[in-house]
Amino acid sequence: MxxxxxxxxxxxxxxxxxxxxxxxxxxxxxxxxxxxxxxxxxxxxxxxxxxxxxxxxxxxxxxxxxxxxxxxxxxxxxxxxxxxxxxxxxxxxxxxxxHLPIDVHPEHGNNAQLANLLGIKNVTAVESISPKGVLMQGELESPMTAEMFGKKITTALQRAPMISSVRNQLIETIGWCTGGGQGYIDKAAELGLDAFLTGEASEQTIHSSREQNIDFFAAGHHATExxxxxxxxxxxxxxxxxxxxxxxxxxxx
The missing domain is CATH 3.40.1390.30 (NIF3 (NGG1p interacting factor 3)-like)
Structure with missing residues (x-):
């Protein structure tokens, strides 16, 4: 055809x-x-x-x-x-x-597909960020340590993430933005989420993680998209x- x-x-x-x-x-x-x-x-x-x-x-x-x-x-x-x-x-x-249309599509988009792969539930878009669907939030299927979640990412994406583990507590809530979304870590911290996942990290991202007490995962721009x-x-x-x-x-x- x-x-x-x-x-x-x-x-x-x-x-x-x-x-x-x-x-x-x-x-x-x-x-x-x-x-x-x-x-x-x-x-x-x-x-x-x-x-x-x-x-x-x-x-x-x-x-x-x-x-x-x-x-x-x-x-x-x-x-x-x-x-x-x-x-x-x-x-x-x-x-x-x-580009962005594939990031944000609620079913076939990068963010939606990553949530499916990692078993994230109760998924919602952060309404204050435009376009809707660029920054997402949800909950892990079961609470786990940063190390455990890092292993889950490695299995799902065939790539070990860079991890900034600062809370020493189980992760329950998470925000994410595939690709080069590291700048959204501050919004994720503002929302009170336990962790933030994206593709890339900048030098200042780690300071944001440490100073705002939010675990951070950079799993690769290509791998997350x-x-x-x-x-x-x-x-x-x-x-x-x-x-x-x-x-x-x-x-x-």
Whole structure:
């Protein structure tokens, strides 16, 4: 089976409510390729390695969380950007990107998928943070130490997190934001949560953890954001009856 490119973009825009979300890059179609889509490769970032994998799979489109044309980046197409876009154009492959819409989707988003993997229950979005769903809070299925929760993360994500364990008490409540969400640790502390989980850490993040008495876990930007685009791909494969292949390009960050 196949789907027309404009129909695919329209379907994704509607499913991910992309028109309602202000973002740092254009969401939807970023590079136009074939009009008829039979095979889609999904992945976290539109790296050259992912494009090469899409060519190998004879894909008509690539769907990613991290695409191109970010606010503040150079607009010229040279070097690495030229090589990537050149391969897309030479092989007539469309690049489709959804950044924040894939972070915040209540079922298929990165935050929702991470909660499922880690068994977090009573999940709610922190209403004061926009867009809704960027910062989440919930409860662990059963209280556990920071060390135990670190082992659970390692098992679920195949990557050991960096841990700042400061409370010496069991963790019951947790806030999280996948990817580069370390700045939200202060809001999590303000909410009185026991712990905060994200992908990355900055130097000041550890001081925030220590001084505000909140356990902190940095489980990797890539590792925490594998599962949203994968879930979206699996959903459209089922709904639109097209071939979708998830390719995980290893990234230790």
């Amino acid at each position: 196949s789907v027309r490119l404009p129909d695919l973009i329209s379907y994704l825009d509607q499913h991910l409510s992309s028109q309602l979300i202000k973002d740092y890059c254009p969401n939807g179609l970023q590079v136009e390729g074939k009009k008829e889509i039979h095979t889609i490769v999904t992945g976290v970032t539109a790296s050259e390695a992912l494009i090469d994998a899409a060519i190998e799979h004879q894909a008509d489109a690539i769907l990613v969380h991290h695409g191109y044309f970010w606010k503040g980046e150079s607009q010229v197409i040279t070097g690495m950007k030229k090589a990537r876009i050149g391969k897309l154009l030479a092989n007539d492959i469309s690049l489709i990107t959804y 594998r599962y949203g685009v994968k879930a979206v791909g699996e959903y459209i494969a089922e709904q639109l009856d097209i071939n979708v292949v998830f390719v995980d390009i290893h990234n230790p960050v």
